[in-house]
Amino acid sequence: MSAGNAKHRRFLTAALVILFVLLGLFAVFPIVTLIVASFKPAQEMMRYGLNLRLDPELVSLKNYTYLFSDQSLYLTWYKNSLVITAIFTVLCLLFSSMVGYALAVYRFRFRNALFALVLVTMMIPLEIIILPLYKLSISLKLINNMWGVILPFMVAPLPIFFFRQYAGGLPKDFLDAARVDGCTEFGMFFRIMVPLMAPAFSSMFILQSLFSWNNFLWPLIVLRTNEQLTIPIGLATLLTPYGNNFDMLISGAVLAIVPILIVFLFFQKYFIEGMTAGGIKG
Known part of the structure; x- marks a missing residue:
């Protein structure tokens, strides 16, 4: 295998890895956002929407304790x-x-x-x-x-x-x-x-x-x-x-x-x- 073909193969491999990592992050992002939102009061979600913003003062297990x-x-x-x-x-x-x-x-x-x-x-x-x-x-x-x-x-x-x-x-x-x-x-x-x-x-x-x-x-x-x-x-x-x-x-x-x-x-x-x-x- 020539050096050019090896370089081309490595480039394609790296591009595929980056692509699949991005797709994985895209798939996981909604779940992570949901988990973060579950520790915050509903007023925060109504005010800022679903996001990864997590204020330590607002974090609590109140939502989960209410379920049980x-x-x-x-x-x-x-x-x-x-x-x-x-x-x-x-x-x-x-x-x-x-x-x-x-x-x-x-x-x-x-x-x-x-x-x-x-x-x-x-x-x-x-x-x-x-x-x-x-x-x-x-x-x-x-x-x-x-x-x-x-x-x-x-x-x-x-x-x-x-x-x-x-x-x-x-x-x-x-x-x-x-x-x-x-x-x-x-x-x-x-x-x-x-x-x-x-x-x-x-x-x-x-x-x-x-x-x-x-x-x-x-x-x-x-x-x-x-x-x-x-x-x-x-x-x-x-x-x-x-x-x-x-x-x-x-x-x-x-x-x-x-x-x-x-x-x-x-x-x-x-x-x-x-x-x-x-x-x-x-």
């Missing part, structure tokens, strides 16, 4: 979101992976038609099916409880598509050997395919838990009482025509980031592998 006081329902909302997200994510991954695995491995009539129907479902916005879904939820008595939030989206088209693509790229020799040894179909799925699809499960765990934790529109329609609300809806109720509780809103939003951040840090090692390996055929 008896006057606040924040802990109830937090618990509701955690329970709904945990149950939804586990059930969604379980059933969606089964459907995706079946569409990838088994040969049966109308298999391609069913997969095409899954793709069509991915293209339909939620707003189009809200009314019939709401009427169905009323008929099944799912209004104002967590199952009304979980059940309608428990088998989702995106995870089905993803698991189908991932399972289709795995070698089938393991399944043939398991059948010869007398393993049942469920045994093959749970003992062989689930461990092989671990990166796919990690990727979908992040995406589906993020979807459930941030879900706003459908829980807003289904949930009625304050004790049943989730974090996004509960925080939204703090903004009213009669007054805005920015103290609780900002500190509550900061704490709402924590569970998803933990999930991502825990599964990030497998995230990229799971998102890319589905396109590789075995």
